[in-house]
Amino acid sequence: MFGYAGRILDVDLTDGTIRKRELPESLVKDYIGGRGVNARLLWDQLGSGIDPLSRSNILIFGTGALTCTTAPSSGRTTVTCKSPATGLYLKSSVGGHVGAELKFAGYDFLIIRGASAKPTTLVIRDGDVELQDASHLWGQGVRETNNAIKKDLGDLDVKVACIGPAGENLVQFSSIMCSVYHAAARGGTGAVMGSKKLKAIAVRGTGEIKIANPERFAELSERLRKAFRDDMNGRKYFLFGTGTFDSGPAYNFLREPPESADIISGPYLAKKHYIRRMVGCFGCSQSCHRYTEIDTGPYKGIYTLGPEYETFSALGAGTGIIDPETLIKVNDVVSDLGLDTISTGVVLEWAMESYERGILTKEDTDGLELDFGNDEAVLKAIPMIARREGNIGKLLSSGLKKASAKLGKESYKWAMVNSKGLEQSKVDTRIVKSYALAFAVNPRGPDHLHTECMAAWGGSGAARALIEGITGKHWPEAASEYPEIVQWHEQIYAASETLGFCAFTCTAGHAILEREMAELYSLATGYGVSAEQLMEVGERIVTLEKCFNIREGADRRLDDLPWRMMNEPVSWGRLKGMVSSREWLDEMLDEYYTLHGWDVETGWPKRRTLEALGLEDVAEELDRPTKLPPEKGGMKST
């Protein structure tokens, strides 16, 4: 198969069985690559109702169909499993270099099942695959784990995906850290790996990927790399990465951000020379990550990759720490412990507001004065969360859904978590309406990485033209067609992630869209996939992910936003009064479900919708016991 390594590596940690299977072409035709094939594998291999932290859960690493090629920004890998935070579907897209190494080792997909009795490292060197004892690495941070594995294997070029103490201790928002700094986070991927006692995956690949049409592929990818690079909107990310944006919502979305917050941003880091170099994921033409280092002061010698926008917002403006050096330090600590920076910030914001309200006491915080802006307290609390130590560590490490239920006293009202159970990322969804809908329907919970509708901001002519094209309406009316905008973005997000593209290619710059992606994929594989077919694969993926949740018992009620976003209007500035009420959201959901061909009452896809997408077997399974809405007027489709 051109473009693919052609194999699945399947490792059972319970008995140490290692199997190499051929990648079925049928799977590729229907789902293309990383995110899509992962979704199908998870659906097929997981029964409903399993405990996400039991050995029944599986962890899948899926490389993009165009990963290992010169297609711009195509080195992303999708990690998929059942989430311990939500009990629902979890996919996490990650950059770095691990996925490419896995593909060069000869495997498009890695499935990890079962659980080891003691800490272990999976070592993959081309065809040689073995499990090695990792007892000496258990308890180590991410950086130390990477260095130790490279030393042990005597190979500086080996790429590592590992967990830190947070994953070992099954923290509900622990991440898997790839190539030291790149996080497959949100929803507790790290805890799933930790529950399997898998400390790390070390990969080295020396193989090759052949493509169907090398000359034309080289020509097109070169042209697109240049176009993306020159794209006005995308260009910003060369300089500051996601830190291009201001610090975002502050103080748990309760109060206005302080004026000084503009110093926790990419431009300020650049101005003050904290940024030493730009860093690229595998094969990326953008290289938007920034390596930062501190030369003087109390944090002299501290270095990290980032912080990114979400980290600045959650752990900076959110907790009231408006100091770039402290945040470089915090970013370093959180990443090394293997915690998700978004959820870590958001649980701390909730704890701080609870402390301010007098609901969380000093006894609950083990004596920490969790006032907004207290950086010392934050730096003490973070390792306690990762190690589940003390009252505060135990409370916060379980995530906000459980923590707010435990604390009670209506603390759910300021817990930035929705009914699914994931902490919301740092966008004020009372204000940015396309994001509000996108967050509510995201199968893994309210965050921006299911579909990010940046174009709806109208930041450039290209963005406005894109939204006009999607909605068939003129700007600015077009920007209010949220359901249509979200659905289109869902499809292109799924398509790009299944190909291995970074979401930035289609959402930040609008330089590479479905037509270009389909052309690259066709030249690589020789399959001749059109833009329309690619978007249909996107719709199939989104629908199947939705069906996973339905099989777990989810319905329309879980498609909501945190209480504060639905009930407490913005209380400051020119956007004062804005809120995304349940009524507004319901209106949006009705329209959104209808566009998808999903039932409005339940939010479940209709049988004929599933059949049109070739998901007849999924429809059959959901029908026992019935998880399909009744057909109106007895119109049973064939």
Added chain:
Amino acid sequence: MDKVPALKQRMLMLTDYQTCSGCQSCILACSLAKAKAFSPSKSRITLRKIEEKCIGIPIVCEHCDEPPCLPACPVSAITKDSETGVVRVDSEFCTGCKQCSQACPYGPETVRFMDGKAFLCDLCDGDPACVRTCTQKALMFLPATKAVVAKKMELAEKRKEILTSTEAV
């Protein structure tokens, strides 16, 4: 795209690890151009990475004025083109003894090996695929003016320093 004419005048490849993002696109582009497949093992250019510090150091034949690899080769398989300056290995004669890589002042991984034979960057006849793909401009291909030669020497020196310091890691 404007094609640069075949290598007539002396052109120099400059590599600046300080701006390299470590993305390895150069490796992909090289292997695609030379081996019609994406394969780091078949790329003429390689990277040494210090992941923890996010450093990528591009390593590729410098086509030295007086290449130490040339006299080191026991079978005279290495030659230098007097007109273009390109250093080449004749695979017919190469025995894979690796004397050349030991002699290379820029580190042994500069000379690449496949199937027991050495192979080197040939500057793609004046339009290197790696340079075209490097969006960070960490790879540059410039006419050999005095200033460019000085810049090349400076960058090569810096690279040597970082390579020596990383060997201790």
